[in-house]
Amino acid sequence: MTQLAEIVGNQSLVKGIPLSEEEGIGALTLGSFLKEVSTRYADREAAVMRTGDSAQRWSYQDLWNDSVRLARALVAKGVTKGTRVGILATNRYEFLTSTFGTALAGGVATTMNTFSTAAELEILLESSACSVLLFERKVLKKDFADILIELEPQLKSCAPGELRSRKFPFLRHLSMMDSESGEGGIEGWEAFQACADETPMALIDSILENVVPADPGVLFFSSGSTGKPKGILSAHRGVCLQMWRWRQWLQFGDDVRSWSANGFFFSGNFAWALGSTLSAGGSMILQPTFQAEEALSLIEQEKVTFIAAWPHQWAQLTDAKNWNDVDLSSLVYIDKNSPVAAHPTVNSNWVDAQKAYGNTETFTISSMFPANTPDDIAAGTHGIPVAGNTFKIVDPLTGEIKPIGESGEIAVKGPTLMLNYIGIPMDDVLDDEGFFRTGDGGFFDERGRLHWEGRINDIIKTGGANVSPVEIDIVLAKCPGVKVTKTVGVPDELLGEIVVSCIVPVDGAEITEDQVRNFAKEKLAAFKVPRRVLFFAEDELEMTGSAKVKAKELIEQAVQRLAAEKT
Structure with missing residues (x-):
């Protein structure tokens, strides 16, 4: 089989092509990026905002x-x-x-x-x-x-x-x-x-x-x-590189009209939806907050060709009251296997650029297979390193590089890597070779393809957003009647993971799931509020030698509890 990325020896040290060989990259400051695209596409429509039957448009x-x-x-x-x-x-x-x-x-x-x-x-x-x-x-x-x-x-x-x-x-x-x-x-x-x-x-x-x-x-x-x-x-360079790249990864022509209601304050949506559209001279159809029926109407009215949505939004779109009444035939860049592509007016053979891996620290994608990559190349993997990037898979404890095919912690460096976390010295973040240790687990195969296996740390990824269980537990620890709280991510087909808080009540306290969730709603953003709250006796929780709840075992218990409720 053809090797797809440069592998150094037999180690899990894998490199993308040199940055100097990458094509299609323009200006590398945000101001110059805007000047370049606004000069090139001056009279084209850049953005649309509809209010009722009227629309405001900007070139x-x-x-x-x-x-x-x-x-x-x-x-x-x-x-x-x-x-x-x-x-x-x-x-x-x-x-x-x-x-x-x-x-x-x-x-x-x-x-x-x-x-x-x-x-x-x-x-x-x-x-x-x-x-x-x-x-x-x-x-x-x-x-x-x-x-x-x-x-x-x-x-x-x-x-x-x-x-x-x-x-x-x-x-x-x-x-x-x-x-x-x-x-x-x-x-x-x-x-x-x-x-x-x-x-x-x-x-x-x-x-x-x-x-x-x-x-x-x-x-x-x-x-x-x-x-x-x-x-x-x-x-600026890291952000602009990704904005130029996303247009190429998605293989957009100059006909793209994109819709997304996911916040541009998320780095992923900023580069993926906004960057890809502007670098192609396309039009961004703006919807401030996601409303499924309104979104479908916008797609129809504005002849949207690409939607940047998370899987849980696809489900809401297909369940919307006007799903059977709208004409979605304008959708060209819609993954043929997505629920939206099943609409009777859609005819798509396009395959999205979903075989990828990235972090906010690398301003989104660091390994990728572009749109329409054949299944025999991309299936079951998370891409190959993008231009200028170097990956290694290391032992989480010793930092030693693993052989090809062996699992360990994913570490990466390259031209889009962050300058720093604010308030934290970079020597506290990077290893001695300048790699960012992601806390995620995975391995590289003999073709240089990354296989992401999940996280070594506890961050929950739900509906496209990262959620810290520690942040939730700090809040819930102050909830009346709560003695012990441990929040985990439980696998979910729709959201990737759902936030589940596992609680040991204070002895004799009467506390309900609704009471805990309502308390959380006052302190936390909606996507951080636990979808479910489960109650345990203290002796039901397995503890480490340092008196910490074992997360893996607790997740298994939560999965069993939730499955039992459905039977």
Whole structure:
């Protein structure tokens, strides 16, 4: 059989092609990326937002002009090279202009999850040290202006730009992108941008020339085993490489019209959905929050050719009331084996680029087989290293490299690897050879293909999001009636894993599953709230020598409990 990637000796040390041999890569800073695509595709439609029967549309030239205007306002507000600009928004046009505007001003776009509770947002603001926060006020039932004022009461009485907070000492300017009226120290959107004329365009041009690919470009957050979100700082080069690559991996033509309601504040969706579309000169059909019936209508009305959705959303789409009434024949880039491809109006032979592996730390994909790779090459594997990447499989304890075919911990390094976790020295993160130890288990076969086997650590991957069980247990430990709590991921066909909290109640306490879940809802984002809560006697839990609950055995017990409920 043909070897597909370079294997060094008989060790599990496997390399992708040299970065210099990769084709189809353009500008490598976010500002230059936008300039390149907006120049190349100036009059094409870049984004669409529908409200009822009306639609607002923006061209690539509009996207450039509006991003430049925001950049000029940010510079007038004091943003300079390396300044962090928080962006708290759903998939709306202003997310795009805020992100690219920050890059054009020399700043670091710092994306924040709109599922965040007040407690989680407080952590994000404190750890990110952003100087500017651009946010969407109303997201479903949340009012982020009210939440921010609750976190920092000074905002209610101070004037815009005059916030001097001990809790958020770097935060100076806040603006609501979905409101023209301000409140206290929070400005409306137009008022915030009104100072753009104070910054000459020549200065933006100069900033663009003086931001280099190695500079920090974005700060994304991912759940970690410490129980708090990890801030992952990435260089412009890593982000842009992935944005150019995704178009090639998906084999998009210039006809692509993409829909996704997954937040662009997730690195995966930023590179996968947004990057692939813009690098192809396509149109992004924006839906701020996922509503299945509305999504199907958007796909039909806007002649969507590609949907970036997670499996649990596919199920909601096929179960939607209007599933049998819509025409989805525009879908060209839809995996022929997906539930959506079973719609009677869809005729697809396309196979998605799903045989892949990656992490937020590598700004998504680090090994990949592109779309339409034959099954005899890709089946059952997670790709080969992408250009410039080197993998090794090591013994988790000794760090020694395993022979080909033997399982161990996946370690990787390459051009998209993060600059660092904020607040953590890199020598605490990388090994002596500069590899990032992922905490995931797997092996390479004799053809250089990666086989991912699951995680050595406890991070739960549910519906495309990473969830820290430690973070959940910290919250549930404060729930009345809870003595011991251990949260695990239980395999699930739809979501990959579901979050299950296993609890030992305080002796004599009467506590219900609904009580625990309702307590969690007050403190945690919706996707972190346990889908199920199971109760155990203390002697039912197997413990380690250091008095920790054995996760593997507990998962098996949880699986058995849940299976028994179905019989």
